[in-house]
Amino acid sequence: MQRSDASSATDVPSGITVPGTPMMDSTAEKSQSESPQKDAPTTKSKSSDYTYDGVTGWRRFRVLRPCRGMYYDIRRRLPYYLSDITDAFTYRTFASTVRMYFVNLLPALAYTLDMQRRTDGFYSVNESLFASALAAMVFSTVSAQPLTIVGITGLISLFNYTIYDIIKIYDVTLYARFMAWTAIWAAIWHWLVAVWNLCDYMRYVTDFSSETFGMYVGIIYMIKGVEELVSLFDSFGSVDGYLSCVIAILYFGTVYALEKIGSGVLAKPWARGLLADYAYPIATIFWVGFAHIPGTIKRANISTLPISRAFYPTQPRSWLIDFWTLDVKWVFVAMPFGFLVMLLFYYDHNVSSLTAQAKQYPLKKPGGFHWDFFLLGCTTFVSGIIGIPLPNGLVPQAPVHTDSLTVFETDLQIISTEEGEGNEIRRPIVRATGVVEQRVSHFLMGLGIIGTMTGPLLIVLHTMPRAIFCGVFFVVGWGSIESNGITKKLLFLMSERRFVQQAEPLLQVRRRKIWLYLMCQIVGVILPVAISQTIAAIGFPVLVCVLIPFRWKTMPRWFTVKELEIMDDLTANNEVVLASFGGAPKLPGSSTADEYGLERRFSERKTGVPRQRAGSHGR
């Protein structure tokens, strides 16, 4: 019953025979039988207690019933804690650990390069590793949603150096203490949001805003990649610059090609699976090696990741920031900045949890957004007072973790045709048969990062050309742009009409309306991108958050419910996830959550579930 809507989404139309593993559901149930299915029914009836729908009187106000969300989050999730460890003994946990180590670490170091350059070295490699390790330890052990990988994002890097630019106008020595107070305020705001159960509103997040946000992030990353390359010309000269361009482009091409092959139908499923799982490690090891080939390339002496003494802050200071010495005036100036950080994390962290538990994954274990947001407040506080970048949920990488833990089966779909081509057409259909839901891969990845903080491994990091990180920006950024719903709708509008399948749901919406919908999204992308190059960049969380009420208040006036049902979709509609928000959102018109996502269901029927940065694990 938990899987009711998932199974309707992958409904096999009659007339299409699916050989291979027709026992999909029973397989999934079998693996589930090892988890505490016995607890589930009781937990479930309890978890549905957390709701405000249909409640009257003072009880309907969330702020008047503090900590209720967190209480239910813990109560709902705690019974699964043991299985979070026992479920982990599969190969997928290992593959996931390796993949996430690279997918988490490489972008974090990429943003660090950017941050380091723009904060005159206040935040550097040691700080970023520390922040990633701290977050991984906390969230892998005590969070309610261990699938959500928490770490350094490009947006916090943007935030940090924008504040640096602002503080520099007054007195640059204030920066460390000011950032500490920003974090302290942000932590307080986090705790308030968690206590007042305000994460509930995240259930209204639809693809409209998460696609817009994803596109914004993708574009920012592409820009960062180029900026970083340009800065190499300025700092290290033309030879370094051009060689770095070559490596960055080819690194991007390598990861992209490996992931494409991994998601194709070439070779055996296990071989494809290896390529998809280890695309990052393979490409990274190859291109780091390339940069050290003796001769012309070695002589170019390409610039590498700068490191400093292990376990010590990069700048000559103690880990604890003396935040108590800051002027009271500045303490209060930090308050709105803290609010903006909270707003960014409110959207960014919760959306990454949502996408890590998105509809295409057959998840069984419940979510817990309030509790995790409270925890995020704690890590924010600690990170602030020791002067490391504030970690939060990684939007583009979050679903990669779940993806790497998902057991995909590539089934064969045979479509009988009336005549021609041997009376059939064969097509691969990807099916997610189950997710290895556990917290061990997250924990091991954290241990890996702690290991990386030690001297010997720091020296290994030091051999990595900066160019690799520019390539990482391109891979992550382009991945976010290419798979984005905005891109897909644009391609639909540009396609020649006669080649579009008639069953395509978008054909039911007038082109004018699709354009209008897209223009709303594109404006939502352009505005934050435009200000990201200025000091106003710290305001971008407001722009991002405004999209949610805009979607529910303004857009229904311009579109019919039917049109929105086709073009938009809830970002999470898994019942076990929605439980943490107090149930499915109340939608306008007569529509229910199940009526959304026509477009997705159409595409899933054709090619199966979409995969994150490709990865046909085959088994």
Place this chain on the structure above:
Amino acid sequence: MQRSDASSATDVPSGITVPGTPMMDSTAEKSQSESPQKDAPTTKSKSSDYTYDGVTGWRRFRVLRPCRGMYYDIRRRLPYYLSDITDAFTYRTFASTVRMYFVNLLPALAYTLDMQRRTDGFYSVNESLFASALAAMVFSTVSAQPLTIVGITGLISLFNYTIYDIIKIYDVTLYARFMAWTAIWAAIWHWLVAVWNLCDYMRYVTDFSSETFGMYVGIIYMIKGVEELVSLFDSFGSVDGYLSCVIAILYFGTVYALEKIGSGVLAKPWARGLLADYAYPIATIFWVGFAHIPGTIKRANISTLPISRAFYPTQPRSWLIDFWTLDVKWVFVAMPFGFLVMLLFYYDHNVSSLTAQAKQYPLKKPGGFHWDFFLLGCTTFVSGIIGIPLPNGLVPQAPVHTDSLTVFETDLQIISTEEGEGNEIRRPIVRATGVVEQRVSHFLMGLGIIGTMTGPLLIVLHTMPRAIFCGVFFVVGWGSIESNGITKKLLFLMSERRFVQQAEPLLQVRRRKIWLYLMCQIVGVILPVAISQTIAAIGFPVLVCVLIPFRWKTMPRWFTVKELEIMDDLTANNEVVLASFGGAPKLPGSSTADEYGLERRFSERKTGVPRQRAGSHGR
């Protein structure tokens, strides 16, 4: 009746409805009605007079009936001469002229860079332009097959500098005269082959050897691109080298992407058509401009194409080589070299004519291989005594000319399915509805090259970075590798079996046999590639030509006729082309030419005719 086998190849299976332009045949006939259809029947009955099949007595020996092939070639083709001019007044002629100017000129200059470096400047830009212009003027006006573009190939460049390496061992001052004599001998061999009607044996060329040759050429070009980039590091330093790598890679990516988009279903057909037609000019203009952006890039002062005084030989000499002063000893040493040149051209030139008139193009005007080979002897002679590279048919570019003149229609194929996806699947099918067969585009392109030889346009050429030409090597080389039958068979063998359409003809052949067939081809690729880096490189024409008898004498012992019918195919099977060879070849077993090409017909039914370097002209 001329089109009988073409129409069977594009036979629409019943049950598949093709809306759009079902009147394809009648359209093609209509355009044909402007050409001298009235002459065709008489010409045709005459042209079938040229055959040796079923002839007995001394008449069956080709060498005893000199000039017979040339006589019939002219007699067959002459009636079409007027229409070769009058048929040209269409937009396609213009588009073809522009496209061929770039597709001919850019690779020619690329090979020239290579040749210039390795012959210490004996052959340079002026020589290559002269050779291209000469060939274009002669072949566009008096050849029997004006679709075959004749110019500078990478193989003649390989030949020229290998001989240079050999002569250098003795006395480098002999080089010019020795090359002249090589060309004179080659010309004599050409004339003998033409007079003795020996081109007839080209009708036995199948995809087995032309794919092998195409793969060999593709690999050589990729190697040349890399070599050229490496040489930039040595000659101009690291900044130049790395910047050139960046430009070469991105130039390749640009042309490749433009051609991919041009062959897709995005945008209107006319817009796609423009992209496909002008991919080279667009990419070239963009990246030449990029290399001159003021600032860091301009300061890198990237190395560009070297030019010298217009219309003069690059080295201080008169155009006419004093070949009569060469020692008699050396004159006779040149004879076997001349024979090897002839062997190379025998294969290379005739195969380019074959592929320019390949089965997928609905050609109406007859071929004339004997006459063209005689003409090639003439241009070889002239080029030899004035010391310019010997032009011949361009293998990878030859079909591009016909392709650029072909009117393609992208039809919609609707496959009714029993159920699911709105009961239908829509697929674009590309159909060649007619070819603008004329000699004006070839002539105009030649005029363009003559224009390029003048001072002002030489200066424009001088702005082009050498890196562009490395990119050209990659584009041409990769185009030859990607679309190659060897690549396709390898991909088939690597594909997971269950996703292969059951109607796929290759499934009827045992995998072991496909591997054996591929191994024969791969050995045929590896051997010439291996020797191409040594002085033995001049022997490669022998290796290439040996593949034809190997295919007909040895391979039938290893494969059944049925297996060869599936895996192999005649390179040309158009009746009007085969007429010049004395009709279709006598094939072993009971099979006829029509029984070959199962694989091709299967793929044509699925996606339509293959296009050369992409180009969905839509209209």
